[in-house]
Amino acid sequence: MTDLPAAGDRHFLPPYLLERIASAGSSRLSECARHTLLADGRFRARAGAVALPSGSARRGEPARYVYSAEQQQVLPGRLVRREGQVDSGDPAVDEAYQGLGATYRLFWEAFERHSIDGDGMALLATVHYGQDYENAFWDGRQMVFGDGDGELFNRFTVALDIIAHELSHGVIQHEAALAYVGQSGALNESLCDVFGSLAKQLELGQRVDEADWLIGEGLFTEQIDGRALRSMAKPGSAYDDPLLGRDPQPGHMEAFVVTEADNGGVHINSGIPNRAFHLVAMALGGHAWERAGRIWYDTLVDPRLLQDSDFVAFAGLTLANAEWRFGAASVEVEAVRQGWQGVGVLS
Numbered sequence: 294m295t296d297l298p299a300a301g302d303r304h305f306l307p308p309y310l311l312e313r314i315a316s317a318g319s320s321r322l323s324e325c326a327r328h329t330l331l332a333d334g335r336f337r338a339r340a341g342a343v344a345l346p347s348g349s350a351r352r353g354e355p356a357r358y359v360y361s362a363e364q365q366q367v368l369p370g371r372l373v374r375r376e377g378q379v380d381s382g383d384p385a386v387d388e389a390y391q392g393l394g395a396t397y398r399l400f401w402e403a404f405e406r407h408s409i410d411g412d413g414m415a416l417l418a419t420v421h422y423g424q425d426y427e428n429a430f431w432d433g434r435q436m437v438f439g440d441g442d443g444e445l446f447n448r449f450t451v452a453l454d455i456i457a458h459e460l461s462h463g464v465i466q467h468e469a470a471l472a473y474v475g476q477s478g479a480l481n482e483s484l485c486d487v488f489g490s491l492a493k494q495l496e497l498g499q500r501v502d503e504a505d506w507l508i509g510e511g512l513f514t515e516q517i518d519g520r521a522l523r524s525m526a527k528p529g530s531a532y533d534d535p536l537l538g539r540d541p542q543p544g545h546m547e548a549f550v551v552t553e554a555d556n557g558g559v560h561i562n563s564g565i566p567n568r569a570f571h572l573v574a575m576a577l578g579g580h581a582w583e584r585a586g587r588i589w590y591d592t593l594v595d596p597r598l599l600q601d602s603d604f605v606a607f608a609g610l611t612l613a614n615a616e617w618r619f620g621a622a623s624v625e626v627e628a629v630r631q632g633w634q635g636v637g638v639l640s
């Protein structure tokens with residue numbers, strides 16, 4: 294039985310990165326990257342009933358289900374840990390469980406949102422997907438994590454912000470449903486990085502100046518010359534490696550990348566709104582989820598945000614929401630304006 298959701302899969306690693314490894318890596322790494330790309334381009338096999346398991350009727354409490362694909366590529370796999378059960382002893386299973394919990398906590402504690410759909414939807418994650426599978430993705434109803442290849446990539450549950458990033462694709466699907474192409478796609482990606490980083494910051498109790506603002510820290514093994522996959526503070530600086538090349542993200546409209554690849558650069562130009570968020574958060578100080586994050590969340594659930602909204606439209610709505618929540622003459626509105634001016638989206 295196959296089931297491809299209309300929303301389409303949202304992969305964590307962009308195809309251009311895997312394509313580089315496929316063409317320039319050792320024969321084993323090239324093979325791993327090639328079969329990951331193949332798996333990412335295919336219909337996904339799904340076993341059993343299509344209905345989701347029951348969600349959480351209690352606001353403030355998640356309903357988590359973690360499955361193991363046991364190195365197969367059939368979803369969801371065997372249920373190995375559900376809500377309230379103790380550690381399994383399998384790091385991938387337990388990291389997924391903790392990561393789902395931390396992401397739920399961000400949306401609940403910071404934004405009073407009860408799970409992905411706002412109505413207690415069950416949180417599903419499958420780990421140990423495929424063999425040497427080098428990616429993680431949201432398939433429209435659940436998260437899926439590969440174990441990596443052990444040479445370049447660790448298991449994909451290793452970074453909380455990756456888990457929160459993938460789950461945020463689910464939240465966006467239930468709200469603005471930003472089209473996954475061009476600027477709206479880059480906004481979709483950027484929002485997932487924003488909430489991914491905020492979930493990690495909340496979990497660690499970090500203030501804006503204590504956070505690393507990295508996405509995917511810990512994913513690369515020491516064989517890769519890089520700290521993470523993306524940097525929100527300094528897009529373009531996350532990695533610079535002989536095999537992977539250089540982090541291609543711009544941090545300003547002057548360097549906006551026009552490309553057909555990667556759905557029109559959704560994982561590339563997301564650096565611009567990422568940096569705008571970082572500028573706003575740094576200007577406001579304190580905990581980023583309290584003010585900058587609140588404004589971004591208010592914008593995500595604003596009905597005026599359309600599927601094809603571009604950077605300028607999104608920026609305008611963050612200003613409108615900052616005014617609505619904090620007042621027209623507030624420091625928040627000024628910080629938001631300067632953040633977007635800082636990346637050349639507003640003049």
Ligand SMILES: [Zn+2]
Binds near residue numbers: 459
């Ligand atoms: Zn994504």
